[in-house]
Amino acid sequence: MLSKSEIKLITSLKQKKYRLQHQLFVAEGKKTILELLNSKLKLYQLYTTTLEFDASDALQTKITPKELDRISFLKTPNIALGVFKIPKPQPIDFSKLIVALDDVRDPGNLGTIIRLCDWFGVKDLVCNLETVDCYNPKVIQATMGSITRVNVSYVDLIELLSTKNKIEKFGAFMDGVNVYNMKLPNSGILVLGNEANGICKEVESQITQRISIPGFGDMQATESLNVANATAIFLSEFKRRATTET
Amino acid sequence: MLSKSEIKLITSLKQKKYRLQHQLFVAEGKKTILELLNSKLKLYQLYTTTLEFDASDALQTKITPKELDRISFLKTPNIALGVFKIPKPQPIDFSKLIVALDDVRDPGNLGTIIRLCDWFGVKDLVCNLETVDCYNPKVIQATMGSITRVNVSYVDLIELLSTKNKIEKFGAFMDGVNVYNMKLPNSGILVLGNEANGICKEVESQITQRISIPGFGDMQATESLNVANATAIFLSEFKRRATTET
Numbered sequence: 001m002l003s004k005s006e007i008k009l010i011t012s013l014k015q016k017k018y019r020l021q022h023q024l025f026v027a028e029g030k031k032t033i034l035e036l037l038n039s040k041l042k043l044y045q046l047y048t049t050t051l052e053f054d055a056s057d058a059l060q061t062k063i064t065p066k067e068l069d070r071i072s073f074l075k076t077p078n079i080a081l082g083v084f085k086i087p088k089p090q091p092i093d094f095s096k097l098i099v100a101l102d103d104v105r106d107p108g109n110l111g112t113i114i115r116l117c118d119w120f121g122v123k124d125l126v127c128n129l130e131t132v133d134c135y136n137p138k139v140i141q142a143t144m145g146s147i148t149r150v151n152v153s154y155v156d157l158i159e160l161l162s163t164k165n166k167i168e169k170f171g172a173f174m175d176g177v178n179v180y181n182m183k184l185p186n187s188g189i190l191v192l193g194n195e196a197n198g199i200c201k202e203v204e205s206q207i208t209q210r211i212s213i214p215g216f217g218d219m220q221a222t223e224s225l226n227v228a229n230a231t232a233i234f235l236s237e238f239k240r241r242a243t244t245e246t
Numbered sequence: 247m248l249s250k251s252e253i254k255l256i257t258s259l260k261q262k263k264y265r266l267q268h269q270l271f272v273a274e275g276k277k278t279i280l281e282l283l284n285s286k287l288k289l290y291q292l293y294t295t296t297l298e299f300d301a302s303d304a305l306q307t308k309i310t311p312k313e314l315d316r317i318s319f320l321k322t323p324n325i326a327l328g329v330f331k332i333p334k335p336q337p338i339d340f341s342k343l344i345v346a347l348d349d350v351r352d353p354g355n356l357g358t359i360i361r362l363c364d365w366f367g368v369k370d371l372v373c374n375l376e377t378v379d380c381y382n383p384k385v386i387q388a389t390m391g392s393i394t395r396v397n398v399s400y401v402d403l404i405e406l407l408s409t410k411n412k413i414e415k416f417g418a419f420m421d422g423v424n425v426y427n428m429k430l431p432n433s434g435i436l437v438l439g440n441e442a443n444g445i446c447k448e449v450e451s452q453i454t455q456r457i458s459i460p461g462f463g464d465m466q467a468t469e470s471l472n473v474a475n476a477t478a479i480f481l482s483e484f485k486r487r488a489t490t491e492t
Binding site: 108 | 354362462464479
């Protein structure tokens with residue numbers, strides 16, 4: 001049975017300001033909830049229609065499908081909704097390859113990029129403060145559980161880049177150097193920009209190496225790759241060298 | 247001014263059966279409409295609030311923002327909605343690299359894959375009959391105009407693969423050969439499967455070369471790459487060799 005205050009709390013978590021205030025976020029979908037329960041993340045409360053999850057009784061509430069429908073952020077609710085505590089960001093390891101995002105606004109893109117970082121073993125994802133919140137329910141949905149394995153930090157990106165003098169900062173630009181022909185290190189910061197406008201001027205001034213994925217189609221016509229696909233290809237390029245070039 | 251029959255026709259085009267019946271599809275968004283107008287596609291009728299497009303008077307109807315709101319498939323309608331004729335598929339060029347999809351269901355994924363084919367100069371995309379329709383409005387939206395430069399054919403994929411004996415058929419599998427270490431030709435068919443289940447058994451039996459993108463994270467945990475990201479990386483691998491390996 002759901003109380004009015006519970007419904008109010010859960011539905012408020014759609015908004016960033018309430019997620020920040022309560023330090024809680026919502027995850028839905030069986031696979032995602034299972035991954036989160038199996039991680040170091042702390043469960044606040046699980047609302048489930050089936051009681052099939054491995055969580056302590058005190059943290060589990062049996063609800064009806066109708067009640068789930070009322071609190072769910074999905075059009076077609078699953079079997080459960082989990083409320084989890086937002087973890088404290090961990091220190092960033094600058095000795096490894098890091099991905100940095102400048103103003104990525106689409107939740108699906110951020111979720112996919114977190115999943116890509118997980119696949120390619122990138123432990124740290126750094127976002128400027130205008131990038132969409134990684135605890136946005138649509139981002140959590142798109143990460144498919146990868147949020148538990150990638151350390152996402154929100155920072156003043158310009159300041160961070162300007163203080164890291166010894167680290168190579170790669171920026172994705174349409175007119176950068178062909179990434180296929182470059183020597184790529186095992187460390188550095190790979191910066192990707194906004195869906196429509198790319199990397200902003202202030203961040204651009206901190207970039208030490210402009211890189212690009214060459215197109216093979218009619219380049220007058222095709223505008224650009226989607227930011228998540230560009231991230232996929234850049235991470236593939238960085239990581240394959242680590243195994244094939246010695 | 248919109249007639250009732252026009253509204254009925256346009257809104258019916260949300261459904262595949264009416265698109266097939268009328269051989270028409272809807273495109274929205276200024277950029278997409280401009281690209282379609284500049285292509286070999288034939289305009290059926292353009293409904294616009296601004297009359298700023300380069301189309302003949304007979305094919306252009308000025309409407310109010312309220313009328314656009316009524317016919318638009320978008321939550322936040324743009325300035326125009328175009329109804330275009332579905333083009334006849336062109337013959338497939340099997341001497342080049344072709345992408346084939348087995349049961350890709352998500353419109354965003356198909357749209358992104360069409361955009362990737364365009365970027366990487368893949369002229370032919372072949373889809374099995376259960377793959378989402380490329381004239382679905384969400385697909386058109388996601389292609390960002392690339393639909394005008396990629397020839398999408400819907401076929402009995404199993405039959406097509408079984409008749410192409412001399413062509414190498416690459417299939418994306420979790421346990422395939424590491425694509426980074428392979429020699430890749432300039433031609434062949436690259437097959438990608440369904441979002442949840444991958445390539446089906448019948449298509450799998452036609453594959454001559456299983457390929458895979460190796461992961462670098464905790465592989466017990468990370469399940470797989472999204473099909474569009476996998477396509478991005480595979481196409482990048484096929485195409486970069488054409489320029490760097492001679």
